[in-house]
Amino acid sequence: MPAIVTLTFNPALDKSSSVSQLISEKKLKCAQPIYEPGGGGINVARAIHKLGGDVLALYLAGGPAGEQLGNMLQNEGIGIDAIQISENTRENFIIADLASRKQYLFDMPGPHTKPDEWQECLKHLELLDDIKYIVASGSLPPGLPDDIFLSLAALAEKKRAKLVIDTSGRALQLAVQSRAWMIKPNLRELGLLAGKEDLAVEMAGPIARLLIAQKFCEVILVSLGAEGALLVDSETITRLMQPKENVKSTVGAGDSLVAGMIYKLSLGETLVEAARYGVACGCAATLKPGNELCAKADADRIFPSITTFSIS
Numbered sequence: 001m002p003a004i005v006t007l008t009f010n011p012a013l014d015k016s017s018s019v020s021q022l023i024s025e026k027k028l029k030c031a032q033p034i035y036e037p038g039g040g041g042i043n044v045a046r047a048i049h050k051l052g053g054d055v056l057a058l059y060l061a062g063g064p065a066g067e068q069l070g071n072m073l074q075n076e077g078i079g080i081d082a083i084q085i086s087e088n089t090r091e092n093f094i095i096a097d098l099a100s101r102k103q104y105l106f107d108m109p110g111p112h113t114k115p116d117e118w119q120e121c122l123k124h125l126e127l128l129d130d131i132k133y134i135v136a137s138g139s140l141p142p143g144l145p146d147d148i149f150l151s152l153a154a155l156a157e158k159k160r161a162k163l164v165i166d167t168s169g170r171a172l173q174l175a176v177q178s179r180a181w182m183i184k185p186n187l188r189e190l191g192l193l194a195g196k197e198d199l200a201v202e203m204a205g206p207i208a209r210l211l212i213a214q215k216f217c218e219v220i221l222v223s224l225g226a227e228g229a230l231l232v233d234s235e236t237i238t239r240l241m242q243p244k245e246n247v248k249s250t251v252g253a254g255d256s257l258v259a260g261m262i263y264k265l266s267l268g269e270t271l272v273e274a275a276r277y278g279v280a281c282g283c284a285a286t287l288k289p290g291n292e293l294c295a296k297a298d299a300d301r302i303f304p305s306i307t308t309f310s311i312s
Contacts, residue, residue: 002079003132003266004048005161007125007152008041008059009118010110010141012092013069014291021099030095036291037069037076038092040138040166043252047259047281047293049078053266056081056128060113060121060141063088083121087111090141094251094291103249110141118144122151131159133262137166137255149178156181166258176211182219184258190222201227205311208232221261221275223254223282228306231275237311238272240279243302247286256294257282276306 014037017030037046045057061069061082066089070082090108097104125134134156140148149165156163162181165172168189175183176193191199194207201224208220212234222230226247231238260281264274277299283306284298 002054002056003130004053004055004262005125005128005131005134006041006045006048006055006057006059007121007134007136008039008057008138009113009121009136009144009148010090010139011037011039011042011059011061011066011069012090012108012110013065014038014092014094016094016096016291018096018098022095022097022102022104035068035072037072038291040255041135042069042073042138043255043293044135044137044166044259044262045078046073046076047252047256047285048263049076050293051260051263051281051296051299053259053263055079058121058125059083060085060117061089062086062111065089065091081124083117083124085111085113085117087113096289103251105251107139110139113141113143115143118148122155126155126159128159131161132266133164134159134161135164135166135258135262137164137258139167139169140171146174149175149180153178153180164258164262166254176216179215180217182221183217184221184223184254186223186225186254190220201230204230205232205237209234209237219271221257221278223257225250225253226286229257229275229279229282231272233271238275238308239311240275241307241309242279242283243305245283245287245302248289249291250286251291252288252293253282253285256285256299260294260299272308276308277303279306 019028048055062085093106165175166184228240261278280303281294284294
């Protein structure tokens with residue numbers, strides 16, 4: 001059994017295309033669409049697999065889109081455990097405007113999930129042995145209870161696994177109450193957790209340290225986009241800086257960041273060195289167009305350029 005299991009309650013079939021120019025009230029000719037598996041945990045699993053890691057993707061899926069998603073994951077060689085649901089897996093749309101060089105992501109809410117469906121997902125997770133890391137990533141579909149992360153945290157503790165949560169909005173506010181091992185907010189999300197808007201980078205470390213002191217979690221990795229990341233635990237605040245690269249798309253960078261870090265942790269790397277590799281993977285993902293994830297060759301090339309310094 002793989003040491004890493006990703007959990008995706010709201011996976012997606014991502015369709016990406018491009019138009020010469022995005023114009024309202026006009027029929028636009030699109031390029032041939034590209035179909036890819038999507039959703040936070042799915043993306044993390046795919047990135048870990050690309051890096052050479054062994055991972056199991058556990059997720060909810062239904063309808064033709066869910067079947068297509070599973071087929072694509074299996075074709076990539078990723079181990080899957082798909083829990084069937086009655087409604088259809090959502091389909092997201094990514095459109096690139098070639099004239100403005102901007103990209104637009106249309107993110108659908110997801111199917112309504114019944115209690116017996118999400119409970120079956122937790123039952124499958126409980127049956128897995130020798131798990132070191134459980135990565136619950138992505139949005140929550142309608143129907144999941146507010147305390148789902150509390151259930152996950154209790155399950156992770158029972159299995160002596162470390163729970164990593166990467167979500168946003170209301171789900172993130174609920175997630176911090178679960179006492180997961182690690183959460184990965186961006187700067188804005190961290191500010192919302194602390195009731196502060198437009199949070200400055202300089203305040204991110206102390207606020208994250210306060211959340212850890214209040215026993216919300218043990219580790220917080222704050223993603224800072226092109227500025228790298230901030231790694232905070234009970235003892236240190238470490239700033240991680242990445243080199244300037246030719247950014248093509250930022251979609252998938254956060255998932256690649258988490259994937260790189262957890263992959264290295266599963267191999268026994270220290271927290272800081274694993275975070276360095278995670279930042280390298282996040283940076284590598286921005287070199288790819290559309291919603292492509294990091295490539296190992298790019299991550300390995302960028303990794304030596306990731307610098308760190310301790311803030312406290």
